[in-house]
Amino acid sequence: MLEELEIHDLGPIQEARITPAKGMTAITGETGAGKSMLLSAIRLISGAPAQSRRVRPGATQAWAQGVFMVDADNPAAIQAEEAGVDTNADDGELFLSRTIPVSGRSRSVLSGHSVPRSVLEDIAQHLVTIHGQADQLRIASAARQRDLLDAYAEDSTQLNAYHDAWQALKAVDERLDTLEHQQADARQRADYLRESIERINQADPQPGEDEELKAKRSRIENAASIQQGVTSALAALDASQFDTGSDGMGATDLVRHAAQSLRSIRMDGDDTYDRLAQRLDSIETDLVDVAFTLSRQLDHDDDEGDLDAINARIHELGELTRRWGPSLADVIAWRDKAVFEVEDLDASPEKLDQLRAQRSELASQALQAARELSAVRAEAAGELSRRVTAELAELAMAGASLDVRVQPRANTEGDADAAVLDAHGMDDIMFAFTPFPGSDALPMGSSASGGELSRLMLALELTVAERRGSAADMTFIFDEVDAGVGGKAAAELGRRLAKLARTSQVIVVTHLAQVASWAQEQYVVSKQPAQSGASDEPGEVSVVTTVTRVDGEQRIQEIARMLSGSESGTSLDHARELLATSVQ
The missing domain is CATH 3.40.50.300 (P-loop containing nucleotide triphosphate hydrolases)
Incomplete structure (x- = not known):
């Protein structure tokens, strides 16, 4: 308000x-x-x-x-x-x-x-709803007339049911259109996927395999420096592993000797040296473990494999990651996904048949919903026409009439595939106005003057207001x-x-x-x-x-002016009476 x-x-x-x-x-x-x-x-x-x-x-x-x-x-x-x-x-x-x-x-x-x-x-x-000469033209649009009729018919239940059915039908139509126009592309895609899957399967990549091979290649290429460094480290840790012909002691022997020397110290009530000896025992254990690991490394260095074969495998895996990577894990994931996609593409003809059957069912449902909506509209249109025509007679337009026409569109294709439907149903709706007896019924906006249209809109608003009860x-x-x-x-x-x-x-x-x-x-x-x-x-x-x-008194004077153009005693009395x- x-x-x-x-x-x-x-x-x-x-x-x-x-x-x-x-x-x-x-x-x-x-x-x-x-x-x-x-x-x-x-x-x-x-x-x-x-x-x-x-x-x-x-x-x-x-x-x-x-x-x-x-x-x-x-x-x-x-x-x-x-x-x-x-x-x-x-x-x-x-x-x-x-x-x-x-x-x-x-x-x-x-x-x-x-x-x-x-x-x-x-x-x-x-x-705000304005009914002026310029504003009346808007009601001439079919969309406005349809909305006004739907408001009067209070057909929101049927409208919502039809809208849901229409949306479901359009969704299937879009899927069908996509599949039907992509069959050639789908076949090419399936061929490409099959070739790619076969190539990846032939290579049989394993997760992280390329990184392991690169590390192995690095060890082979640096074998001499690795051998020299490991041997020197082992000699420093445990000289007994090498027949050097000397009585030298390695780090392990020296630490063991140091621990024994500390344990030889005897002091009553003081275990300081025993605890230090235990720490040296722990260091000796670590040194022995390091020496064991290094010695195993020397054993494996002779079994690293053929460098040419390793390089060839790295190249083969690199071709896979270049096309379907960037990592071998991505290549494997792509292959697994491609397997499912090929299955879907191979099943496209069956899916098309299923979608066509589904569309036929949805089209029937939408058509039925449209018929129910059309029936409600037609009943409301007849009532609206009668009541507005009656209102027009009370508004100094006797003989004028409004004919709200609901015309279901004909199905020229002769089947039930929803050819007659659009987003708003199956009806063509027109408000045909006859301004005086004998006149042709013409669409609103082209058959009445500005004043007639204003009174027609008043009659419409009155009729709709009585139906809805309140619009405060x-x-x-x-x-x-x-x-x-x-x-x-x-x-x-x-x-x-x-x-x-x-x-x-x-x-x-x-x-x-x-x-x-x-x-x-x-x-x-x-x-x-x-x-x-x-x-x-x-x-x-x-x-x-x-x-x-x-x-x-001011209003009485204005009403008198409107009645006779003057404020004479007679016009003032008439204004008071009015x-x-x-x-x-």
Whole structure:
């Protein structure tokens, strides 16, 4: 619901603020006074394109802001949270504002956060519905008509069921398309995989084999220096392993001798030397182990293998890692995965048959869901047509009618493969309007004037509002709804707007007293001479446009002006009578 609309320097309006009633608010005033600027302001905060020529002459920028009260579950509140705005922090209020400079780009702001204009547009569609001459054209689109019918039919269960069936069908179609268009590539891929698997299996690589071979090659290539170094180290550790013809002692013998020497020391109450001897025993053990390992190394050095054979194997393994690596583990993993892929590719014909059978079943399910949706739509269309036509008769359009047509598309292929379906079902939906008896029924938008379309939209909104029960979060704005209407029909038009205002907020721009008298709040847009000194040019008479809330005697005077163009005693009495008989 719109709580407040504030405008600065927009068109002829220097400054204005209106606080619409929860029910119905009337905007009145002389022709050309600037009532359209209020609609322009609402369109701007709803994300409409900005035009710098709308800035009031002499001002640097125009600004408009609307304050809306929204419930937490309103789609507008949910979208605002996605944009970073917490409506709960503002007591459920949303602030939509636009700034239009004389030059440069406009700025869109949502509750203090700068946002793209599209964000305001997306949010406003859940808050405001404008029915003006330009806005009526949108209902001419088949998508809008389908959405309106679905909303009236309350067919969300059937819509969701069809949507799920359609998505499942499309998913299988995509898989089928992929397989059917990749058969040649699949055969080439399978041949390549088989050849690669065979080559890897012939080489039979083992994890880490290449690194072991490189280490073995390094030992062979450095065998002489290894032999010399190991022999020298062994001689230093245990000279007894070599027949050198000398009585020299190795490091092991020296450490053992040192330990024995320490144990020969006897001191009562002091085991210092015994503990040192034990440490030397541990060192001797380590030295013996090192000597044993080195001696085994000398034994293996004579059995390293053929260097040429090792190099050939390293080269063979290198070819594998170059193509399917970078490591032998990667090569082996690639081969194992390729085995499964070949199995899948070999099974492609069978998979195609399975998918085709699955698609046929899903197409039947989607077609059945579409038929159920179409049946609900057709029933709702008949009821909507009758009720809207009845409303039109009450809005001074006797003989006019609306025919909501739900036409299932014919299946020209003669089978059940969902050829008639699209993302929204199997129906072509059209709102055909007959403005007067004898006229052809033509699509909405091409068969009615702006005023007729406004009243048609009012009839639609009234019918839908009665069906849904309440739409307190939505604000409906009507412009030109009273074009070509007068007398008793005008009073009935006001009554119908007031009826819609019982469940939704309604703002109507009108020149008919019979319509304005039904409003809870009334604002008058008027042109007045500016205060002395306000003119920019010497001798020029400046005029400003004001927006004023009228009540009591002021409202009686405005209603009288609308009735007869004067405030005579008779017109004032008529205005009082009209307000008294307009039951709120």
